[in-house]
Amino acid sequence: MSANTVETVRTVNALRDVVRAWRRAGETIGLVPTMGALHDGHLGLVRAAQARCDRVIVTLFVNPKQFDRPEELSVYPRGEAEDTAKLAPLGVDLLFAPGVDVMYPANFATTVSVVGVSEGLCGGDRPGHFDGVATVVTKLFLQSLPDAAFFGEKDFQQLQVIRRFATDLEIPVEVVGVETVRAPSGLALSSRNAYLNAEQWEIAPALYRSLIETAKRIVAGENVSSALSEGVRRVIGAGFDSVDYFEFRDVATLKPTAALETPSRLLAAAWLGPARLIDNVAVVPLDLKGCL
Numbered sequence: 001m002s003a004n005t006v007e008t009v010r011t012v013n014a015l016r017d018v019v020r021a022w023r024r025a026g027e028t029i030g031l032v033p034t035m036g037a038l039h040d041g042h043l044g045l046v047r048a049a050q051a052r053c054d055r056v057i058v059t060l061f062v063n064p065k066q067f068d069r070p071e072e073l074s075v076y077p078r079g080e081a082e083d084t085a086k087l088a089p090l091g092v093d094l095l096f097a098p099g100v101d102v103m104y105p106a107n108f109a110t111t112v113s114v115v116g117v118s119e120g121l122c123g124g125d126r127p128g129h130f131d132g133v134a135t136v137v138t139k140l141f142l143q144s145l146p147d148a149a150f151f152g153e154k155d156f157q158q159l160q161v162i163r164r165f166a167t168d169l170e171i172p173v174e175v176v177g178v179e180t181v182r183a184p185s186g187l188a189l190s191s192r193n194a195y196l197n198a199e200q201w202e203i204a205p206a207l208y209r210s211l212i213e214t215a216k217r218i219v220a221g222e223n224v225s226s227a228l229s230e231g232v233r234r235v236i237g238a239g240f241d242s243v244d245y246f247e248f249r250d251v252a253t254l255k256p257t258a259a260l261e262t263p264s265r266l267l268a269a270a271w272l273g274p275a276r277l278i279d280n281v282a283v284v285p286l287d288l289k290g291c292l
């Protein structure tokens, strides 16, 4: 392959042929599932996969089953040539870019559905979203059978949903969470940032700042509910239009928690103009900090 291209396959048989040859050579395989519109956050996932595995497959599939609003699917940014140009210099070994007919042939009738961790937060106002994610990622795991798969911590609830079904279904793939990549302002990199105008770019980092400030207050012993209210006030005060959620949850179960007793996570989603931005930060009790 030249430095400007990545070997691309579009069928499951072609994918499995390549994987079989790597396996015969004793090589380990890392998988980086994406929906394209690649940014430095995705490239960070590729680098994390390359650090751990001999071969790296990136998948590019805009999964219709995880869009609860058809209008979002129709405007979702698509540009395989641009995405390939970003992956080629990294030396990605294979791009799997199936069509909808390959992933969901006629008569496809199966849904992977996870309860518990998928409820509330982003699952609350996006019915069917995590069923769509769980179904497509299960398929990608079984199609490629990698040793490990890499997902960004920015989509923390998605990461926990994927961990849950991989454990429950005993799919022998290690699910690796990779730290969120941020702009120098602290803003989490996301395909949705492309919807922001110049003024909104200045406002957007306030979501992360507010999460960090709220985490500090909770660690310092402030009442969780008042720290959360203050966090929301700061986000709106900075210029966001509305807050979908700003919550404090147990890190493993994602159940609401009223006090900092176990490793926890602050998670938020807020609207800024046309973009619904999400972010989250870890909150660890001081006495556990050294143990993690």
Ligand code: PAF
Binding pocket: 033, 034, 035, 061, 063, 066, 133, 136, 137, 155, 158
């Ligand atoms: O995070 C994403 O880009 C998607 O939800 C994923 C994991 C590729 C499944 O379509």
